[in-house]
Amino acid sequence: xxxxxLLHRPAENPAQRKSFALQQKMAHDLGLKVTLxxxxxxxCDPETVAELQGYARDFGDELGVWFMNLxxxxxxxxxxxxxxxxxxxxxxxxxxxxxxxxRFHTTFGVDPVSVGSYHLDAVSxxxxxxxxxxxxxxxxxxxxxxxxxxxxCNNSWYLFSEGMPWSPWYPSKNxxxxxxxxxxxxxxxxxxxxxxxxLVLSYEGRNDFFATHPANVQRAMANDGMNNPYMYNLxxxxxxxxxxxxxxxxxxxxxxxxxxxxxxxxxxxxxxTQGLYREFLQYFVNLREQGQAADMxxxxxxxxxxxxxxxGKPQVALAxxxxxxxxxxxxxxxxxxxxxxxxxxQGGSIGDLRPYAAQLESHVGANTKALWFGSYxxxxxxxxxxxxxxxxxxxxxxxLLVTHKDETLDLANVRGKVAEVIRAESETTxxxxxxxxxxxxxxxxxxxxxxxxLGSGKxxxxxxxxxxxxxxxxxxxxxxxxxxxxxxDLRDVILTVSGQTSGEMRYDYxxxxxxxETVSAVAARIPQIQTKISLETDEARESGSVIEGYLFSPYFxxxxxxxxxxxxxxxxxxxxxxx
Amino acid sequence: xxxCPVCFARENDVVLLRNGETLYCVKCSFEGTEKVVRELYAxxxxxxxxxxxxxxxxxxxxx
Numbered sequence: 282x283x284x285x286x287l288l289h290r291p292a293e294n295p296a297q298r299k300s301f302a303l304q305q306k307m308a309h310d311l312g313l314k315v316t317l318x319x320x321x322x323x324x325c326d327p328e329t330v331a332e333l334q335g336y337a338r339d340f341g342d343e344l345g346v347w348f349m350n351l352x353x354x355x356x357x358x359x360x361x362x363x364x365x366x367x368x369x370x371x372x373x374x375x376x377x378x379x380x381x382x383x384r385f386h387t388t389f390g391v392d393p394v395s396v397g398s399y400h401l402d403a404v405s406x407x408x409x410x411x412x413x414x415x416x417x418x419x420x421x422x423x424x425x426x427x428x429x430x431x432x433x434c435n436n437s438w439y440l441f442s443e444g445m446p447w448s449p450w451y452p453s454k455n456x457x458x459x460x461x462x463x464x465x466x467x468x469x470x471x472x473x474x475x476x477x478x479x480l481v482l483s484y485e486g487r488n489d490f491f492a493t494h495p496a497n498v499q500r501a502m503a504n505d506g507m508n509n510p511y512m513y514n515l516x517x518x519x520x521x522x523x524x525x526x527x528x529x530x531x532x533x534x535x536x537x538x539x540x541x542x543x544x545x546x547x548x549x550x551x552x553x554t555q556g557l558y559r560e561f562l563q564y565f566v567n568l569r570e571q572g573q574a575a576d577m578x579x580x581x582x583x584x585x586x587x588x589x590x591x592x593g594k595p596q597v598a599l600a601x602x603x604x605x606x607x608x609x610x611x612x613x614x615x616x617x618x619x620x621x622x623x624x625x626x627q628g629g630s631i632g633d634l635r636p637y638a639a640q641l642e643s644h645v646g647a648n649t650k651a652l653w654f655g656s657y658x659x660x661x662x663x664x665x666x667x668x669x670x671x672x673x674x675x676x677x678x679x680x681l682l683v684t685h686k687d688e689t690l691d692l693a694n695v696r697g698k699v700a701e702v703i704r705a706e707s708e709t710t711x712x713x714x715x716x717x718x719x720x721x722x723x724x725x726x727x728x729x730x731x732x733x734x735l736g737s738g739k740x741x742x743x744x745x746x747x748x749x750x751x752x753x754x755x756x757x758x759x760x761x762x763x764x765x766x767x768x769x770d771l772r773d774v775i776l777t778v779s780g781q782t783s784g785e786m787r788y789d790y791x792x793x794x795x796x797x798e799t800v801s802a803v804a805a806r807i808p809q810i811q812t813k814i815s816l817e818t819d820e821a822r823e824s825g826s827v828i829e830g831y832l833f834s835p836y837f838x839x840x841x842x843x844x845x846x847x848x849x850x851x852x853x854x855x856x857x858x859x860x
Numbered sequence: 861x862x863x864c865p866v867c868f869a870r871e872n873d874v875v876l877l878r879n880g881e882t883l884y885c886v887k888c889s890f891e892g893t894e895k896v897v898r899e900l901y902a903x904x905x906x907x908x909x910x911x912x913x914x915x916x917x918x919x920x921x922x923x
Contacts, residue, residue: 433871435887487871500873502901503908510914517917524921545861545875548901601923606909608923 282528283520283574285565286473286582288316288397288420288535290347291323291333300541307559309340311566316343316579318397318420318535322350324384334389343578345395348405352380363647367400367655368439370648378408392416395579397535399423399475400442400655402644403457406468418583420535421457421472425483427656428665428766433487441645441764444635444657446615447480448522448531449473449582451592455642458657461592462617462640471583477519477532480600481611484622484633484664491515491604493532495557496540499547503604506553513564514603520573525597525702529590534561593617595736597709599699610698612711618738619857620657625699627669628692629713629730631679634661634760636812636857638738656764658810660857665766666836669693674834677760679855681728681744683845684753685720692716692728709734715747725749728845738857745850754845756853759838761830762810768835775806776827776837786829788837793829800825803839806860816841817854865900866890 287308292301308315317336323329336342348366363369369377385393392413397420401409409416423430427443445458452472453461461467479491490501495512498504503511516532523530541558542551549557568574577585595616602609611632612623622633635657645655660677663669667676669691680693695716703710711732719725726749733741744754763769774788780797803825804815816825816839828838845851864885867874876883876890876897884891892900905911915923 429871433873435872435874490871502868502905503911505905505912508912511908511911514910514913514915514920517915517920520917521920543861546863546873548862601915601920603913603915603920603923604908604910606913 282523283516283530283532283568284582284585285532285534285574285576286316286579287313287562287565287576288318288533288579290318290320290535290537291329292538293320293322293350297538297542300538303541303555304536304538304558305336307562311562313562313566314343314576314578314581315340316345316395318345318347318395319385320347320350321352321381321384324381324388330388343395343580344389345393345397345579346381346385348378348381348396348398348401351377365400365440366398366405367402367645368647368653370646371404372648374405374646375408378405379412382409382413394418394583396420397475399426399440400645401457401472402646402655403453403455403468404644404646406452406457406470407454410469416470418471418473418579419452420475420533421452422655423475423488424478425488429487430489433489439653441654441656443764444620444659445474446596446620447474447478447598447613448596449586449590450596453640455640456644456657458655459637459640460615460617463592466617466640467592471586473531473533473579473582475533475535477515479515479604480518480598480613481602481609482604484611493519493534494536494540495561496536496544496547496554499549499554499557502548504549504557506549507556507560509557509560511604512557512561516564518600518603521601522598525599525704527704595709595734597702597704599702609696612699612702614709614711614732614734616734616736618736619740621734621740623711623713623732624663625697625713627663627678628680628695628697628716629732630663630669630693631661632663632668633659634857635659636738636810636814638857639811639859641810654764658762658764660760660762660807660812660814662763666761666763666768675759676834677836679756679758681730682755682757683718683726683728684755685724685726685750686722688720688722690718690720692718692730697730707736726752740855742853742855743850744845744853746845746847749847751847752845754843754851756816756841756851757838758814758816758840758855759836760805760814761836762807762812769809771830771835771837773808774837776829777802777804777806778825778827779803780821780825786827788829790831790835791829792831794826796824796826798824800841803827803841805837805839808860811860813856813858813860815839815854815856815858817856819852819854822853862894862897864888864890865897865904868901869904
């Protein structure tokens with residue numbers, strides 16, 4: 282079943298009034314449940330307030346708060362102000378949120394249940410809950426919005442909320458983009474992402490090109506006028522996730538009126554833009570009539586979610602590419618300890634890895650260390666940090682390197698797909714299609730990779746040699762830490778080997794290596810993000826190493842080396858722990 | 861309003877300015893008529909090979 286929320290924002294100026302009224306009419310004519318998130322400026326406008334009260338009275342629209350067009354800063358003397366709540370200092374957040382909530386209460390006589398912003402950090406959500414315990418649900422972040430949207434908006438869009446869930450979650454008290462581990466860690470609300478993004482193309486490109494908002498698709502020029510099948514393919518990409526998440530799938534639609542007419546990022550005529558929106562909404566109505574979708578207002582969805590999905594339950598997504606025409610697969614896994622992206626087109630390499638286990642405390646704003654960079658840090662981000670090798674050396678990624686005679690092949694150069702996903706109470710199993718590799722002497726091998734996600738930051742990687750002779754095999758993790766596309770300082774990282782000869786070194790960009798025979802663990806401790814990442818084995822592996830990088834290749838590498846025997850499985854733990 | 865097709869090709873949104881019949885970009889060295897702009901848009905769209913293809917839920921399951 283697909284659950285969806287439809288949200289509208291009121292007009293921000295007289296020119297948008299017709300567009301807002303049109304959006305509302307489309308939704309109401311179709312009998313869709315609407316939540317209206319209202320900005321402060323609109324709350325101060327009697328005409329808008331009367332209009333909103335009419336929608337609530339006549340159609341039952343839910344009214345909540347959208348944190349935009351905020352009250353002026355207390356110390357502002359020239360009218361300048363941050364446009365968005367997340368960038369204010371904590372004391373200003375407190376003052377603004379109180380002022381907005383007071384205004385909402387004065388206007389409508391109640392406190393809101395639903396609130397939203399493109400990003401609401403943990404401090405903002407704490408303030409909101411303290412001032413209005415009625416709040417149950419928040420639009421709190423934009424999945425994989427950050428570096429590329431910054432670039433795409435002429436380097437002027439300061440929203441960095443990468444590394445977060447793609448679907449609703451229970452935000453943690455110390456970092457709203459991280460799913461809470463348990464009740465004591467949870468903020469006590471449900472968070473939803475702003476729009477539902479393409480789970481392939483938001484990783485590879487701009488998330489604001491490929492989202493469940495027709496104007497985003499138009500912005501990407503992925504439509505031909507009214508011919509816009511990708512928009513429905515994208516909704517169905519999210520519907521597909523019900524197959525892997527106990528029947529649950531979610532889509533978020535949140536549309537302001539600015540897009541509906543004469544928008545700079547839309548090159549279609551207004552009648553096409555408006556026509557696409559109506560058709561888009563009609564699709565959800567069709568699904569609802571077929572019993573395949575349910576529309577809910579935000580309050581209703583929060584109740585449903587809390588009743589049906591416990592804190593800490595892992596989410597997965599199998600995303601298939603449907604615009605460029607490759608059909609490639611990405612697999613996402615997320616729980617309270619890790620978020621992992623498996624890139625099947627690179628032999629099942631991990632393309633993105635976020636260590637939620639570290640429970641990193643972070644929020645953004647003028648008084649914070651992070652300033653703008655709310656994104657949950659990565660250990661691996663193969664798009665920003667090179668990934669598979671081209672140009673110079675490889676960057677952050679994982680792979681399996683197999684050696685026959687003196688020739689080594691890289692599994693990341695073999696395209697595969699997801700063969701099977703199995704969900705169980707304590708484990709998610711991902712099996713990939715076998716990778717066929719052929720050495721220059723004609724020797725061919727077939728290797729099957731299985732990931733077993735066991736929770737608590739433990740991932741068991743299994744490599745099975747289905748066909749071919751025994752091979753030397755190296756489990757390979759090259760990682761770093763970061764929040765953007767640029768490298769961060771790796772000094773203070775400690776690299777360790779536990780084996781016949783154990784050793785450790787402090788990272789200093791000197792290209793050193795520690796190697797040992799009979800190894801049971803290789804690890805990196807990264808104090809900057811309070812994270813330990815390791816490769817471990819239940820039975821000691823033939824050898825292993827930790828490799829320090831250098832300034833032109835600012836990564837560390839962990840390796841485990843052994844023999845992959847015909848018909849046998851080589852098992853290696855990848856573990857993410859809190860330091 | 862039209863966006864610069866060259867900047868769009870690198871996923872940046874920059875609105876073109878107009879000088880008579882000529883549109884030009886303040887961010888890069890592109891200039892051209894609306895006809896040229898739309899031709900370049902069409903070229904860009906070629907990368908979306910399946911943009912006219914509906915892939916239903918059932919088809920996605922098999923994909």
